[in-house]
Amino acid sequence: MGDQMLRDLVSQVVNDQIKAAYLPVERLTDLKADILRLGETERLNGMQKGIINSRYVFDFAEYGFVPRSIVTVAVKHELVGMTFTYQGKRVTDFYCVGQAWVKDKMKQIFTENGYNFEYIYWLPQKMLAVSSGLAEYGRNNIAYIDGWGSFFELQTYITDAPCGEDYSFRDVCMMEICDECGACIKNCPTEAIKADRYLIDSEICLCYMVESGEPFPDWLPKSIVHSVYGCYRCQDVCPKNRQVLAEITETIDFSEAETALFLAGAKRSDLPPSLVEKIDRLGMQDWRLETMSKNLAAMLAQPV
Numbered sequence: 001m002g003d004q005m006l007r008d009l010v011s012q013v014v015n016d017q018i019k020a021a022y023l024p025v026e027r028l029t030d031l032k033a034d035i036l037r038l039g040e041t042e043r044l045n046g047m048q049k050g051i052i053n054s055r056y057v058f059d060f061a062e063y064g065f066v067p068r069s070i071v072t073v074a075v076k077h078e079l080v081g082m083t084f085t086y087q088g089k090r091v092t093d094f095y096c097v098g099q100a101w102v103k104d105k106m107k108q109i110f111t112e113n114g115y116n117f118e119y120i121y122w123l124p125q126k127m128l129a130v131s132s133g134l135a136e137y138g139r140n141n142i143a144y145i146d147g148w149g150s151f152f153e154l155q156t157y158i159t160d161a162p163c164g165e166d167y168s169f170r171d172v173c174m175m176e177i178c179d180e181c182g183a184c185i186k187n188c189p190t191e192a193i194k195a196d197r198y199l200i201d202s203e204i205c206l207c208y209m210v211e212s213g214e215p216f217p218d219w220l221p222k223s224i225v226h227s228v229y230g231c232y233r234c235q236d237v238c239p240k241n242r243q244v245l246a247e248i249t250e251t252i253d254f255s256e257a258e259t260a261l262f263l264a265g266a267k268r269s270d271l272p273p274s275l276v277e278k279i280d281r282l283g284m285q286d287w288r289l290e291t292m293s294k295n296l297a298a299m300l301a302q303p304v
């Protein structure tokens with residue numbers, strides 16, 4: 001009865017853009033052991049040690065209920081092209097648009113049925129997605145779903161709704177195609193993806209520098225910055241993403257005046273309504289606007 005109930009509740013949000021998988025919370029203990037073992041057997045950088053030892057949540061006491069299941073949800077990204085024009089130059093990019101309503105809707109459904117339900121970002125999301133059968137790792141250390149490529153958000157929740165026995169759990173695995181391909185390794189602009197290990201060197205991954213509010217480090221050639229949002233170099237050469245990237249149909253053009261506002265570091269409250277409408281279409285969060293200026297400046301400084 002219980003496990004059917006959990007599935008029924010989650011199925012209210014599942015559609016062709018949203019997939020879900022479930023695990024009993026005890027399975028997280030198995031994953032935790034694997035993760036902590038990593039700390040002993042792998043050369044982890046400071047970021048990875050910090051995540052494994054201090055960020056990942058394995059103790060749920062603060063949530064005020066005893067969780068019985070973990071629900072992992074994958075929400076397909078809609079890819080929307082963007083162009084920025086400034087002083088005669090035009091640079092292109094794209095944005096991964098999410099579906100902001102999913103988290104609130106899930107919480108509402110579970111709460112209305114008498115269960116506790118909490119979203120937790122700091123769970124090992126890719127590992128949960130892969131071990132529950134929702135996704136597979138790619139060589140670039142992000143997760144892939146057949147037909148969606150790597151363009152989706154992972155969401156992880158705990159609930160006291162029981163999971164039952166009808167779930168799948170497997171060892172983490174990488175897509176077979178990655179054994180021979182190596183395209184992401186070759187195309188990584190900072191050589192963060194290593195041929196001899198599945199973990200990337202996350203501290204030199206361009207995304208990290210692009211997403212950070214800090215100025216670019218001196219060693220980083222600004223000419224490799226190509227996105228206001230992160231880095232796509234390992235994803236845009238991936239054969240598993242070819243189809244999804246070919247399907248981009250909508251593009252939002254930011255005019256000279258709008259691009260100038262971004263370059264000046266304007267906050268949301270400084271933007272005219274027509275521009276707010278565009279960034280809301282993309283679901284661009286405020287912290288993205290904070291890093292926009294430095295990233296756009298680097299993109300626009302490149303020769304045409």
Ligand code: B12
Nearest residue numbers: 121125137140141142143150153154202205207208230231
């Ligand atoms: C820190 C972080 C980053 C860092 C470091 C990423 C990294 N790959 O190391 C930076 C800032 C660089 C980053 C970049 C990006 N990120 Co990020 N990031 C995270 C975050 C917060 C934690 C991931 C992490 O570093 N965990 C610690 C490490 C040690 O764990 P791990 O990488 O999973 O490694 C495990 C495996 O190696 C596994 N393992 C053990 N044995 C074996 C054996 C085999 C064979 C394999 C394959 C694995 C394996 O055990 C390890 C421990 O869990 C997650 C959210 C979350 N809560 O999980 C999002 C997340 C992974 N990021 C996400 C995204 C979208 C991105 C970007 C694509 C954003 C962008 N467009 O620029 C890029 C992709 C860059 C890349 N190639 O990874 C998504 C990924 C969705 C997906 N399709 O997988 C996530 C899940 C956020 C979300 N909620 O959607 N990210």
